[in-house]
Amino acid sequence: MPEFRQNMVSKEWVIIATERAKRPDQFQKKEEKPPLPLHREDCPFCPGNESKTPPPLFSIEKDGSWSLRVVPNKFAALQSHLTTQRRHEGRFLKADGFGIAEVIIETPIHNRTLATMDLEEVKNTVTAYQERYIALSKIEKIGLITIFRNYGERAGTSLEHPHSQIIATPIVPPHVRNPLYQSQLACDTFGDCIYCGMMEEERHQQVRVVEETNYFLILCPFASRSPFETRIYPKVHRSSFVSISKEELDDFAFVLQKTLRRLYLGLNDPDYNYIIRSAPLEDNNVKYHHWYLVIVPKLTTPAGFEIGTGIYINTTLPEQCAEFLRGVKV
Amino acid sequence: MPEFRQNMVSKEWVIIATERAKRPDQFQKKEEKPPLPLHREDCPFCPGNESKTPPPLFSIEKDGSWSLRVVPNKFAALQSHLTTQRRHEGRFLKADGFGIAEVIIETPIHNRTLATMDLEEVKNTVTAYQERYIALSKIEKIGLITIFRNYGERAGTSLEHPHSQIIATPIVPPHVRNPLYQSQLACDTFGDCIYCGMMEEERHQQVRVVEETNYFLILCPFASRSPFETRIYPKVHRSSFVSISKEELDDFAFVLQKTLRRLYLGLNDPDYNYIIRSAPLEDNNVKYHHWYLVIVPKLTTPAGFEIGTGIYINTTLPEQCAEFLRGVKV
Numbered sequence: 001m002p003e004f005r006q007n008m009v010s011k012e013w014v015i016i017a018t019e020r021a022k023r024p025d026q027f028q029k030k031e032e033k034p035p036l037p038l039h040r041e042d043c044p045f046c047p048g049n050e051s052k053t054p055p056p057l058f059s060i061e062k063d064g065s066w067s068l069r070v071v072p073n074k075f076a077a078l079q080s081h082l083t084t085q086r087r088h089e090g091r092f093l094k095a096d097g098f099g100i101a102e103v104i105i106e107t108p109i110h111n112r113t114l115a116t117m118d119l120e121e122v123k124n125t126v127t128a129y130q131e132r133y134i135a136l137s138k139i140e141k142i143g144l145i146t147i148f149r150n151y152g153e154r155a156g157t158s159l160e161h162p163h164s165q166i167i168a169t170p171i172v173p174p175h176v177r178n179p180l181y182q183s184q185l186a187c188d189t190f191g192d193c194i195y196c197g198m199m200e201e202e203r204h205q206q207v208r209v210v211e212e213t214n215y216f217l218i219l220c221p222f223a224s225r226s227p228f229e230t231r232i233y234p235k236v237h238r239s240s241f242v243s244i245s246k247e248e249l250d251d252f253a254f255v256l257q258k259t260l261r262r263l264y265l266g267l268n269d270p271d272y273n274y275i276i277r278s279a280p281l282e283d284n285n286v287k288y289h290h291w292y293l294v295i296v297p298k299l300t301t302p303a304g305f306e307i308g309t310g311i312y313i314n315t316t317l318p319e320q321c322a323e324f325l326r327g328v329k330v
Numbered sequence: 331m332p333e334f335r336q337n338m339v340s341k342e343w344v345i346i347a348t349e350r351a352k353r354p355d356q357f358q359k360k361e362e363k364p365p366l367p368l369h370r371e372d373c374p375f376c377p378g379n380e381s382k383t384p385p386p387l388f389s390i391e392k393d394g395s396w397s398l399r400v401v402p403n404k405f406a407a408l409q410s411h412l413t414t415q416r417r418h419e420g421r422f423l424k425a426d427g428f429g430i431a432e433v434i435i436e437t438p439i440h441n442r443t444l445a446t447m448d449l450e451e452v453k454n455t456v457t458a459y460q461e462r463y464i465a466l467s468k469i470e471k472i473g474l475i476t477i478f479r480n481y482g483e484r485a486g487t488s489l490e491h492p493h494s495q496i497i498a499t500p501i502v503p504p505h506v507r508n509p510l511y512q513s514q515l516a517c518d519t520f521g522d523c524i525y526c527g528m529m530e531e532e533r534h535q536q537v538r539v540v541e542e543t544n545y546f547l548i549l550c551p552f553a554s555r556s557p558f559e560t561r562i563y564p565k566v567h568r569s570s571f572v573s574i575s576k577e578e579l580d581d582f583a584f585v586l587q588k589t590l591r592r593l594y595l596g597l598n599d600p601d602y603n604y605i606i607r608s609a610p611l612e613d614n615n616v617k618y619h620h621w622y623l624v625i626v627p628k629l630t631t632p633a634g635f636e637i638g639t640g641i642y643i644n645t646t647l648p649e650q651c652a653e654f655l656r657g658v659k660v
Contacts, residue, residue: 002408002427004501011504015427017407077347077643078332091531092552097332097345148634156633167635171334174341175640178508201421222422275638296637303486304478305497307626308605310505313407 004311005223008198009186010179014223015313022315024324027227027299029268036111036160044074045105045161057102058131060124068124069105070132073165076101084141084170095171100136104128104164112162113151114257115264123253125164129276130249133242136168137281143172144280147241152271154298172280180280180289187288193237195290207319210259210326215251218259220322225312226300228267228321230259232293239279239289256293258330263297266328271298334641335553338528339516340509344553345643352645354654357557357629359598366441366490374404375435375491387432388461390454398454399435400462403495406431414471414500425501430466434458434494443481443492444587445594453583455494459606460579463572466498467611473502474610477571482601484628502610510610510619517618523567525620537649540589540656545581548589550652555642556630558597558651560589562623569609569619586623588660593627596658601628 004013044052047065058070072080078099086095106125107117114122129147136145149164150157186194199217202209210218210230217233232255238244244252263270273296279289306312334343374382377395388400402410408429416425436455437447444452459477466475479494480487516524529547532539540548540560547563562585568574574582593600603626609619636642 001412004425004427006423006425008422013501013503015407015429017427019409020405020407075350077345077350079349082331089552090535091527092338093336095334095336097334097347099345144639146635146638148638150633154631156631165634167639169639169641171343171641173343173640174508178504197421205420222419273634273637275634277638294637301484301486303480304495304603304605305476307603307624308476308478308607309474309497309499310503311499311501 007221007223009183009194011182012223013311014225015311016317017313017315018317020315021317022227024227024266024316024320027267027270027297027316029270033269038109038111040110040161043110043161045103045159045163046110047108053103053105057135058128060128066108067121068107068128070128071103071105073101073103078167078169098141098170100139100142100166100168102132102136102166104132104166106162106164110161113260113264114149114162115260115269117162117257119253119257122257123250126249126253126256129164129166130242130244132166133278136166137242137284139168141170142168142281143170144168144176145278147276147278149272149274151273152298154271155273176277176280180283183288183290193287193290195233195292196237199233199235208322210262210322211255213251213255215248216255218255220318220325222318224314224316224318224321226296226302226314227316228263228270228295228297228299228325229318230263230295230297230321230325232256232259232295234291237287238291239286240284241276241278241291242284259295259325261330262325262328263295265330266325267297267299272296273298337551337553339513339524341512342553343641344555345641346647347643347645348647350645351647352557354557354596354646354650357597357600357627357646359600363599368439368441370440370491373440373491375433375489375493376440377438383433383435387465388458390458396438397451398437398458400458401433401435403431403433408497408499428471428500430469430472430496430498432462432466432496434462434496436492436494440491443590443594444479445590445599447492447587449583449587452587453580456579456583456586459494459496460572460574462496463608466496467572467614469498471500472498472611473500474498474506475608477606477608479602479604481603482628484601485603506607506610510613513618513620523617523620525563525622526567529563529565538652540592540652541585543581543585545578546585548585550648550655552648554644554646554648554651556626556632556644557646558593558600558625558627558629558655559648560593560625560627560651560655562586562589562625564621567617568621569616570614571606571608571621572614589625589655591660592655592658593625595660596655597627597629602626603628 053071060068082096082098278291383401390398412426412428608621
């Protein structure tokens with residue numbers, strides 16, 4: 001029997017369409033990706049081509065060469081030299097395109113990905129996330145910092161070399177603000193963080209939990225919008241990614257890689273997006289928001305109904321996805 | 331210079347990324363689709379295979395055979411025999427999957443599409459939209475009726491035969507409700523419909539208008555989320571598609587086909603989704619909502635930043651898209 005499920009925070013609904021349901025293993029990618037070389041002459045992120053990117057803002061070195069570089073995005077959608085001036089054009093509102101866009105080149109090796117790197121490299125990556133988050137949060141007029149990774153063509157990237165991105169904007173959009181209103185209201189009503197309560201419930205039900213470590217709970221959410229949506233929640237309440245400790249950061253690298261490896265091995269290297277949803281800078285330290293990372297494997301295509309209503313039709317049970325992921329040998 | 335632009339109703343922002351900007355003609359599809367046959371033995375929507383679909387709910391006949399059929403969706407995500415019962419599962423909320431899903435088979439001819447049909451067939455299609463909208467709106471517990479069309483694989487369909495879909499749900503989701511709050515607030519503040527005001531502004535600025543007929547205004551919106559987003563707004567204020575007159579319906583068929591033909595010829599048959607955004611049934615006749623049709627050609631892929639923030643990065647100017655579409659000979 002199909003059912004509607006509500007996202008506890010955003011209040012958006014999904015349809016879990018059991019009549020069309022597929023088994024989790026039916027989402028395994030059929031086609032093999034062509035193997036990539038260790039190094040590409042024409043890749044702007046490969047060693048030897050450092051002059052093709054602006055000078056690094058942050059880097060990690062080892063034995064005299066770089067292990068990770070963070071550089072300004074040469075094709076940035078926003079620019080750091082502009083103002084945040086907003087103005088009307090007739091009845092319409094616009095603002096200068098002020099913002100900062102950076103690229104994290106996660107490794108010098110062209111054909112790796114987070115799922116197949118050394119843990120050390122994943123630690124470097126999340127360390128860079130935090131370092132740049134801290135640096136960007138000090139810049140006046142920045143309101144929101146979004147860290148994300150697009151992996152594969154279906155996820156919107158054509159650049160093969162392992163990389164993540166950061167975009168810092170002055171604007172906090174309704175898409176981010178609306179769930180904050182809801183979690184604030186819930187906190188005003190019940191006195192505590194709605195995410196902490198959700199985790200308590202998930203730990204109690206034990207059907208959507210993929211794994212639990214000292215610091216993190218990994219699960220396929222109750223109202224997953226698409227197959228194998230997976231989230232990593234810190235168990236310690238923090239509204240912002242910025243304030244995570246060294247010990248937590250190490251554990252984060254570990255669970256991030258392990259979770260991506262489950263997807264990589266279980267579904268045959270699917271394309272995906274992941275995003276760190278951290279509070280807007282002004283809500284850096286509040287009781288009602290709780291940061292997390294959401295992984296969205298690109299296994300299906302949202303269509304007219306999803307665009308029109310925001311109700312996603314999901315053809316798998318999150319409970320079955322969690323069970324499948326738990327069973328992947330990593 | 332890149333800029334942020336705000337959608338006047340939803341209050342969401344887009345980035346118009348002029349630094350990465352492409353000329354409109356760069357979005358022309360390169361690969362040719364393989365030509366389709368007039369009829370396919372194995373197509374459940376082709377004549378001769380009527381028994382592969384449930385009996386029609388509505389049909390249009392001509393010279394003893396059908397020109398259009400509306401049938402229940404055999405692979406419906408929702409089911410009409412269920413209740414609308416909502417219940418808690420621990421702290422989570424769910425509801426039985428009550429709802430109605432129908433398919434409009436727009437023509438018996440396998441290899442047509444709205445852009446290449448006879449105008450008569452397009453009129454049949456929008457007549458079926460209205461007939462089914464009226465019929466479904468009489469069913470108790472239905473709250474929202476969404477009419478949409480997914481065209482091509484990038485738009486989420488693998489069925490070639492020309493068809494549209496209707497899904498009627500008991501639930502009105504926040505994605506639909508939030509813009510209604512905003513347009514209601516605007517109406518409470520300024521006393522009139524925000525969409526009517528927007529059209530007045532667009533008619534004044536004359537840079538994003540593609541065409542104007544007796545009853546409709548076609549434009550590329552100021553805050554287009556993706557290249558060639560195009561909207562068809564009725565000039566007569568109506569909150570619901572249900573109440574459009576015969577004369578308006580004929581003009582609607584005409585502009586819908588003409589607009590799709592502009593995209594078809596100008597961009598070499600791109601995949602697209604379109605959606606009729608009509609008011610929830612209880613808001614059928616209100617001053618603050620204004621129905622419209624939005625066409626989203628699938629030319630780009632939303633990635634992590636879009637998923638995380640709802641801020642879409644658009645690499646074309648809507649003004650240039652409108653100019654390009656105006657220039658297509660149809």
